[in-house]
Amino acid sequence: MTGWEIVVGLETHAQLATRSKMFSGAATAFGAPPNTQASAVDIALPGTLPVANAKAVEHAIRFGLAVKGQINRRSIFARKNYFYPDLPKGYQISQYELPIVAGGEVKFFVDGEERRVRLTRAHLEEDAGKLLHELSHGMTGVDLNRAGTPLLEIVSEPELRGAREAVAYARALHGLVMWIGICDGNMQEGSFRCDANVSVKRAGENKLGTRCEIKNLNSFRFMERAIEFEARRQIELLEEGGKVEQETRLYDAERDETRSMRTKEDAHDYRYFPDPDLLPLVLREEQIRKIETEMPELPDATRERFARQYALPAYDAGVLTASRAAAGYFEALVKAAGVDAKLCANWQTGALNAALNEADLPVSESKLSPASLAGLLKRIADGTLSGKMAKEVFDAMWAGEGGADEIIEKRGLRQISDSALIEKLVDDVLASNAKQVEDYRAGKEKAFNSLVGQVMKATKGKADPEQVNRVLRRKLSG
Amino acid sequence: MLNATLSELSAALAARKLSSVELTQLCLERIAQLNGELNAFITVDAARSLSDARRADARRAKGEAGPLTGIPIAHKDIFCTRDLLTTCGSRMLANFVSPYDAHVIEQFDRAGAVLLGKCNMDEFAMGSSSETSHFGPVRNPWGRRLVPGGSSGGAAAAVAARMAPAATGTDTGGSIRQPAALSGICGLKPTYGVVSRYGMVAFASSLDQGGPLAKSAADLAAMMNVMAGFDARDSTSLERPKEDYGRSLNRDLRGLRIGLPREYFGDGIDPGVRNAVEEATRWFESQGARGVQIELPHTKLAVPVYYVIAPAEASSNLSRFDGVRYGHRAKEYSDLTDMYCRTRAEGFGAEVKLRILVGTYVLSHGYYDAYYLQAQKIRRLIARDFAAAFERCDVIMGPTSPGTAFELGAKSDDPVQMYLGDIFTVPAPLAGLPALSVPCGFDGKGLPVGLQLMGSYFSEAALLGIAHRYQQATDWHLRVPNDTPL
Numbered sequence: 001m002t003g004w005e006i007v008v009g010l011e012t013h014a015q016l017a018t019r020s021k022m023f024s025g026a027a028t029a030f031g032a033p034p035n036t037q038a039s040a041v042d043i044a045l046p047g048t049l050p051v052a053n054a055k056a057v058e059h060a061i062r063f064g065l066a067v068k069g070q071i072n073r074r075s076i077f078a079r080k081n082y083f084y085p086d087l088p089k090g091y092q093i094s095q096y097e098l099p100i101v102a103g104g105e106v107k108f109f110v111d112g113e114e115r116r117v118r119l120t121r122a123h124l125e126e127d128a129g130k131l132l133h134e135l136s137h138g139m140t141g142v143d144l145n146r147a148g149t150p151l152l153e154i155v156s157e158p159e160l161r162g163a164r165e166a167v168a169y170a171r172a173l174h175g176l177v178m179w180i181g182i183c184d185g186n187m188q189e190g191s192f193r194c195d196a197n198v199s200v201k202r203a204g205e206n207k208l209g210t211r212c213e214i215k216n217l218n219s220f221r222f223m224e225r226a227i228e229f230e231a232r233r234q235i236e237l238l239e240e241g242g243k244v245e246q247e248t249r250l251y252d253a254e255r256d257e258t259r260s261m262r263t264k265e266d267a268h269d270y271r272y273f274p275d276p277d278l279l280p281l282v283l284r285e286e287q288i289r290k291i292e293t294e295m296p297e298l299p300d301a302t303r304e305r306f307a308r309q310y311a312l313p314a315y316d317a318g319v320l321t322a323s324r325a326a327a328g329y330f331e332a333l334v335k336a337a338g339v340d341a342k343l344c345a346n347w348q349t350g351a352l353n354a355a356l357n358e359a360d361l362p363v364s365e366s367k368l369s370p371a372s373l374a375g376l377l378k379r380i381a382d383g384t385l386s387g388k389m390a391k392e393v394f395d396a397m398w399a400g401e402g403g404a405d406e407i408i409e410k411r412g413l414r415q416i417s418d419s420a421l422i423e424k425l426v427d428d429v430l431a432s433n434a435k436q437v438e439d440y441r442a443g444k445e446k447a448f449n450s451l452v453g454q455v456m457k458a459t460k461g462k463a464d465p466e467q468v469n470r471v472l473r474r475k476l477s478g
Numbered sequence: 479m480l481n482a483t484l485s486e487l488s489a490a491l492a493a494r495k496l497s498s499v500e501l502t503q504l505c506l507e508r509i510a511q512l513n514g515e516l517n518a519f520i521t522v523d524a525a526r527s528l529s530d531a532r533r534a535d536a537r538r539a540k541g542e543a544g545p546l547t548g549i550p551i552a553h554k555d556i557f558c559t560r561d562l563l564t565t566c567g568s569r570m571l572a573n574f575v576s577p578y579d580a581h582v583i584e585q586f587d588r589a590g591a592v593l594l595g596k597c598n599m600d601e602f603a604m605g606s607s608s609e610t611s612h613f614g615p616v617r618n619p620w621g622r623r624l625v626p627g628g629s630s631g632g633a634a635a636a637v638a639a640r641m642a643p644a645a646t647g648t649d650t651g652g653s654i655r656q657p658a659a660l661s662g663i664c665g666l667k668p669t670y671g672v673v674s675r676y677g678m679v680a681f682a683s684s685l686d687q688g689g690p691l692a693k694s695a696a697d698l699a700a701m702m703n704v705m706a707g708f709d710a711r712d713s714t715s716l717e718r719p720k721e722d723y724g725r726s727l728n729r730d731l732r733g734l735r736i737g738l739p740r741e742y743f744g745d746g747i748d749p750g751v752r753n754a755v756e757e758a759t760r761w762f763e764s765q766g767a768r769g770v771q772i773e774l775p776h777t778k779l780a781v782p783v784y785y786v787i788a789p790a791e792a793s794s795n796l797s798r799f800d801g802v803r804y805g806h807r808a809k810e811y812s813d814l815t816d817m818y819c820r821t822r823a824e825g826f827g828a829e830v831k832l833r834i835l836v837g838t839y840v841l842s843h844g845y846y847d848a849y850y851l852q853a854q855k856i857r858r859l860i861a862r863d864f865a866a867a868f869e870r871c872d873v874i875m876g877p878t879s880p881g882t883a884f885e886l887g888a889k890s891d892d893p894v895q896m897y898l899g900d901i902f903t904v905p906a907p908l909a910g911l912p913a914l915s916v917p918c919g920f921d922g923k924g925l926p927v928g929l930q931l932m933g934s935y936f937s938e939a940a941l942l943g944i945a946h947r948y949q950q951a952t953d954w955h956l957r958v959p960n961d962t963p964l
Contacts, residue, residue, distance in 0.1 A: 040577065040578055043803055044798040044803070045558075045576065045577070045578070045804070046558060046564065046566070046571065046574070046576065046679040046680075046798070047557075047558045047564075047576065047580055047675075047676065047677040047678055047679050047680070048676070048677075049675060049676055049680075049711060049712050049713065050713065051710065051711060051712075051713050052713065079794050081793075081794050081797060081841070083797065083800060083818055085800075085802045085814065088798060088802075088803060089797065089798050090794070090796075090797020090798050090800060091794050091797055142802065142803075269842055269843045271793075271794070271838065271841035271842060271843075271846075272841075273790060273794070273841050273846070273850060276682070276683035276684035276714075276791050277680075277683045277713060277714065278713050278714075279713055279714060
């Protein structure tokens with residue numbers, strides 16, 4: 001694969017978080033029995049007309065503001081005409097020549113290094129329904145619940161270099177649309193799915209190669225594998241003297257390969273034209289300004305602020321701003337604990353995230369509130385708990401046994417800091433371990449660790465190891 | 479009673495000289511007597527009409543009657559009606575029953591009007607003669623061998639033959655005004671956006687507009703008071719204060735500037751039509767109005783532009799008739815594509831197929847700019863012609879149609895000849911302007927001639943007022959066809 005450059009552009013369909021559909025009042029909830037969420041407009045009864053969903057328009061504006069794109073004060077809904085049973089009107093209402101958002105860019109990281117990709121456009125459109133092939137009698141059914149669901153199609157420029165960069169961008173975009181609250185990001189339910197345009201060219205070549213479009217990638221893992229497979233396929237084809245044909249391909253996850261779905265010759269002539277049932281979408285300045293003032297701090301800004309304000313390493317700041325909920329949790333935790341922010345970051349990115357992952361819970365549904373975790377961190381900071389003891393208390397708290405202080409009390413986990421007691425225990429250990437004392441004095445550092453271990457064992461781990469260290473050193477050198 | 483105007487009927491109902499049930503009964507008898515020959519109605523459900531009438535009488539008894547309560551109204555079969563067929567004159571929808579009522583139907587229902595039946599029409603409103611209906615051609619009450627005009631020909635014939643006191647129609651390129659003219663009645667196409675299109679089967683969305691057909695301008699006003707109004711379900715519906723369309727019926731004609739477009743009085747107009755129209759404009763001048771020569775230079779482009787834009791929109795609007803969810807589906811087919819092809823080949827008639835083909839062509843890659851985009855540009859020039867004209871005049875008058883009713887089949891083989899007959903009716907919808915047609919005399923063959931009045935946006939009340947004054951001095955609109963005597 002050396003000597004080749006892979007070029008990827010992504011078209012992402014983000015389902016907009018609205019209660020009703022893009023052009024009808026029907027509900028958009030996922031998983032309802034077939035055709036129970038399809039109104040007269042959705043099944044395209046004669047005489048029905050579309051009315052644009054104001055909430056979906058607001059979401060598109062939010063996105064445009066978040067990526068610093070140009071928000072077109074006037075955009076046009078257009079009809080994309082083709083016949084298919086999941087498309088009740090025989091056309092999809094989309095935006096063609098004048099989309100609601102033009103340009104913009106998305107920042108993302110690959111191996112800790114910042115990259116940017118420019119966006120071509122983002123436009124509003126409606127989803128199609130779906131065909132159910134698993135019905136009996138060899139019949140195919142049509143479920144129009146999804147028909148008319150509002151989508152924002154976000155098109156990137158073809159400037160992503162390879163599968164990893166494409167996936168990193170897709171993840172950043174996924175995080176962003178959820179952060180600004182316009183999409184629930186649920187990929188299993190199809191709320192966020194990508195088509196990848198992949199082409200290859202010889203290193204240093206300016207002209208883009210012929211592209212193939214891989215449809216409907218609904219997981220980041222599949223996206224990476226599909227792009228890798230496709231790029232390899234094209235390179236091998238070209239190296240054997242062949243030619244890449246422009247076509248649409250499907251990724252088969254089971255066989256880990258892409259397959260041709262339709263070639264350029266089969267491509268539809270969609271006969272786009274402005275939808276005469278809908279007036280041009282005209283946005284007022286006040287409307288845009290109002291949404292602008294209500295915008296949350298964006299992930300990039302929050303990450304930079306965390307690094308600066310809390311003196312956190314870039315990695316921690318990145319993990320803590322993976323979602324708006326995580327960032328919110330962190331700030332609440334710092335505030336409630338009143339301890340070193342780095343300690344908070346360590347516990348959130350460490351124990352808490354591990355527990356959340358294991359339980360498959362989002363941070364918003366964490367079993368420990370910021371206030372209760374703060375209770376634990378306070379006891380670490382004031383020396384009541386050693387790190388090891390703190391983990392035990394954390395686990396008990398996660399298991400629902402109560403607050404930090406309650407568990408410390410109940411389990412008698414208070415760290416021993418009574419120096420007279422420690423002096424005595426050290427004396428006892430020294431007296432009964434003459435051999436190790438001799439070895440230590442002969443220069444064997446290992447013997448010292450063994451002595452520390454003996455003291456800690458005698459305290460059942462409740463002593464402050466540093467304090468034990470100090471006392472032992474003093475007595476051995478005395 | 480069948481020749482009475484809406485206000486006369488309303489007064490009779492209010493004075494309890496007549497019940498709605500009796501009036502409805504009269505209309506149903508007249509339909510039973512004439513519809514076999516005229517074919518003006520596709521669906522008549524007497525039981526339902528009489529039940530509406532009883533409800534109206536009960537409402538009146540409670541003192542809750544409005545001007546149209548209890549009055550039977552016929553509806554073009556393009557308006558969706560619950561529990562009643564809505565065929566749009568097509569085999570495609572021959573068995574279609576809508577689960578909901580169109581906005582216009584709801585409005586009449588709220589007003590307490592009686593739904594008298596669904597009127598025949600050109601298939602999907604595509605035609606100017608009401609001959610393309612799957613349910614057979616409509617015949618003109620003024621002559622059985624003549625067409626009533628189209629596409630709202632069934633509604634026009636129903637009113638002309640006094641089967642219905644008034645009717646609804648739709649106008650895309652003249653489908654209310656032209657059949658009104660050819661059938662000797664009145665018809666109004668309102669400003670685009672005044673009547674909701676919700677529940678009106680779409681032909682060409684940017685042009686389609688519902689409107690009334692009736693015996694007089696005053697009746698049109700009463701109908702408009704029910705039909706017009708904002709509807710949030712139609713994004714092109716205009717949100718305006720409710721208005722009384724009868725408020726200017728007594729307007730003064732003195733000083734009225736009547737625009738007479740050179741292009742509307744040129745070659746190609748039947749002498750009989752020209753004479754009647756010129757006589758009408760002279761009457762207005764005798765009342766103190768002033769004729770102003772104007773120009774609408776893009777008039778000759780209106781027909782070609784219309785026959786690009788309307789088919790383009792229709793080709794897309796009619797895609798939903800695919801046999802998947804409702805309407806006709808071919809009985810036998812080998813796969814999905816075959817099902818689509820057979821269903822649409824069987825379900826649509828020749829004129830509809832012709833327009834779908836034309837519309838598909840003009841929107842195709844490589845042709846869009848030359849046809850559709852170019853047509854949109856000229857459409858704006860046509861609107862600009864009118865804007866300039868209305869700087870110099872208050873109303874434009876001319877013939878509604880260059881000829882009177884023609885014989886069935888006379889133009890069926892020559893679509894271009896048929897389309898050219900739309901020359902005076904297509905400009906107003908292309909510009910979104912209101913326009914109406916009122917009877918203004920007869921040609922040498924004794925066939926009715928229509929006078930067209932066009933005004934600037936939202937000038938319906940003024941147009942109706944001007945027409946009303948004319949009808950107070952003339953009786954063309956009260957003439958009953960010889961072929962269907964009362």
